[in-house]
Amino acid sequence: MFQRVIFVVFSLVFAVSLLGAQNAKEDPVWEEFCLKGEFDLGWRYQGLKPEAGEFYPAEWCVISSKDSPNVRYSGKAYSNPDSESHFTVLYLPPNTVQIVNEGPQPDLLFEGAIIGAESQMIKRLDPRRLAEDVQANPGWVVSRSGNGMIDVRFPGSLFVSTVSIVDSRASSFYTDVDLPLRGRVRAVWEWKSEGEDHGEKAVLTVDGTVIFRASSTRRVLSAEEVTKVFEPAEDEPEPISIPGKAWPSRIAMRVDTVETGVHIIRNVRTGFHHLVVETAKGLVVADAPAGWVEMNQLPASDLVPGMGISGLSEAFIDFLGGHFPGTSVRSVVLTHAHDDHAGGARAFAASGAEIYAPKGSSNFLQISLNRKEMPVDRLSMAGRKATITPVDGRFTISDQYRPVEALTLGPNPHVNAMLGVFLPKQKILFVSDIHVPGSDSPSPPEDRSKSECWFANWAVKNLPQETRIFNSHSQVVTTVELMDKWTASAVCRR
Ligand SMILES: [Zn+2]
Known part of the structure; x- marks a missing residue:
């Protein structure tokens, strides 16, 4: 009897250990x-x-x-x-x-x-x-x-x-x-x-x-x-299939003309849209998208490996050259000093464009765009430097047909120094990250309420009533009328 118990126990131990060994092999x-x-x-x-x-x-x-x-x-x-x-x-x-x-x-x-x-x-x-x-x-x-x-x-x-x-x-x-x-x-x-x-x-x-x-x-x-x-899980909806070439971020530039000589270039990369205005002396562009960078072991961010620092803006300028033959880029207005909006400015300097930036960050940009650690790009190949012109208040890039204004938005919940680009004749404003409407709903999204309410108040105070507002990261076009509703909404009145 005793022997039998020993045997059973032994067999069990053996079986369990065998099971364990198999598990280790089969299940990582x-x-x-x-x-x-x-x-x-x-x-x-x-x-x-x-x-x-x-x-x-x-x-x-x-x-x-x-x-x-x-x-x-x-x-x-x-x-x-x-x-x-x-x-x-x-x-x-x-x-x-x-x-x-x-x-x-x-x-x-x-x-x-x-x-x-x-x-x-x-x-x-x-x-x-x-x-x-x-x-x-x-x-x-x-x-x-x-x-x-x-x-x-x-x-x-x-x-x-x-x-x-x-x-x-x-x-x-x-x-x-x-x-x-x-x-x-x-x-x-x-x-x-x-x-x-x-x-x-x-x-x-x-x-x-x-x-x-x-x-x-x-x-x-x-x-x-x-x-x-x-x-x-069984109750989950079927995933939406997307071609792999769109991962992680796709360049699929196309021109949306919103008025004669006024364009939004869509998908400079996924979720990046830029204003381009044809003036008598060349194109005025809003923002210089950052090139994509080596992220070797750095934490996640919205920058994507590949193309180098200046590469995306160089590709953007080449696209504009193809679409507007014989017209060069006259100016780029950097809306703010965040790396994804200003990081490609060296490419614009290399193409001979003037670079405007908010006064509050122009010194910083002047130094950082010209750091000696910059990898080889068109600007370094040309042996030149980027020069930043600071904008304070309201500055007009003059043109007899289509004047373009850089407007100071001032310190806000997104960044301490910011510009918008305004077309006084067409009553069009282009802004970047302070206003990213997901829809034309009568109140801004809760999770972005600080920025959106700040901007709505600014827009109501500073823009003509009929102004249409375009932005860099969504395709929704908003109006001052809507901004007025936002300022009165429960989200913004808190
Ligand atoms: Zn930003």
């Missing part, structure tokens, strides 16, 4: 790694002022497994002082990526996208995955030095990066990044382990300044949670 272990802390929008030129020290809460999470290429990346962070953004992206290599929308809104499925290198890069936000990736790919290693530092060239990266690995985790990571208004600068990640089974303290320093500091957490997901992450 999925971990969620999160960094929760604060990110410096001022340093990244997305804050109120273009200077370091304007920290906002930020959280990035990566769900990944050592044994699968799939990655889920989600974030909650401020993209500007006046807008918090949430996002979830599922990377399903080799060629599918999905934007996961909460609630009844269907997901967006980009099929045929080239995402192998990008998904691996996202995975490497977790320093354990970074170490595994380097150790599993000896072909990426360029050299090893005696002090344990490993030089690596990741697929798809311009740069050789250096990593040190301690106890199967990266403890530091050095790389170069190309950033608009800053140029090619050093980025350093450091992770200090808080002991086994605890997280790390993560610090990101760029160009000598701490721009992100966070604590990490790590946990193993249950099988049920993994299923939820990678398989849609």
Whole structure:
């Protein structure tokens, strides 16, 4: 009897351990790694002022497994002082990526996208995955030095990066990044382990300044949670399929003519629309879109890898040259100093255009656009510099047929110095991020109410009644009449 019990117990233990071994082989272990802390929008030129020290809460999470290429990346962070953004992206290599929308809104499925290198890069936000990736790919290693530092060239990266690995985790990571208004600068990640089974303290320093500091957490997901992450729930709507070439941001420029000689160039990249006015002395353009940058191991942002800092504005200018033959760009008006709106100004300087900017940020732009760290572009090839003309109050770029005014909007919830572009004859105003209407509803969206109500009040006070208002990030055209309704709405009267 006793022997029989022993045998049963032994068999059970054997069976359970066998099961465990099989599980380990068949089911990869999925971990969620999160960094929760604060990110410096001022340093990244997305804050109120273009200077370091304007920290906002930020959280990035990566769900990944050592044994699968799939990655889920989600974030909650401020993209500007006046807008918090949430996002979830599922990377399903080799060629599918999905934007996961909460609630009844269907997901967006980009099929045929080239995402192998990008998904691996996202995975490497977790320093354990970074170490595994380097150790599993000896072909990426360029050299090893005696002090344990490993030089690596990741697929798809311009740069050789250096990593040190301690106890199967990266403890530091050095790389170069190309950033608009800053140029090619050093980025350093450091992770200090808080002991086994605890997280790390993560610090990101760029160009000598701490721009992100966070604590990490790590946990193993249950099988049920993994299923939820990678398989849609039954009641979810079918995702909308989008061609992969639209990922992550598509250039599909087209001209929408709104009045004789007045145009909105749509989709300079996804969600970027620019005003272009034909004058007797050439084109006047609103805003110089930032080139796309190397984001090697930098946290998520609205800048997208590829094309270099000046490349997108260079492509924009080439497009204008093709569409308006024989007409050059006379001026570009930078609405504000955020990197996505002003970062491409070097391309306009190279084409011979005047550059106007709000007085409050013109010194900053004068210095930052001419930093010696700028990678090679048309301006550096021409051996020239960008010169900024400050605008205070109301300035007219004169023209006998179509005068264009740069109007100072002043400090607001989005940024401390801002211009709008106004056509007094046509009564058209172009503004950027302070006004991004999602619809022509009689009240502004709650989550953008600070900026929208500020702008509505400004518009009612400063614009002629019949003015039509165009903006850089949506296709909705609004009126002063509507702005008047917004100022009276419950959202703005609070
Ligand atoms: Zn902005």
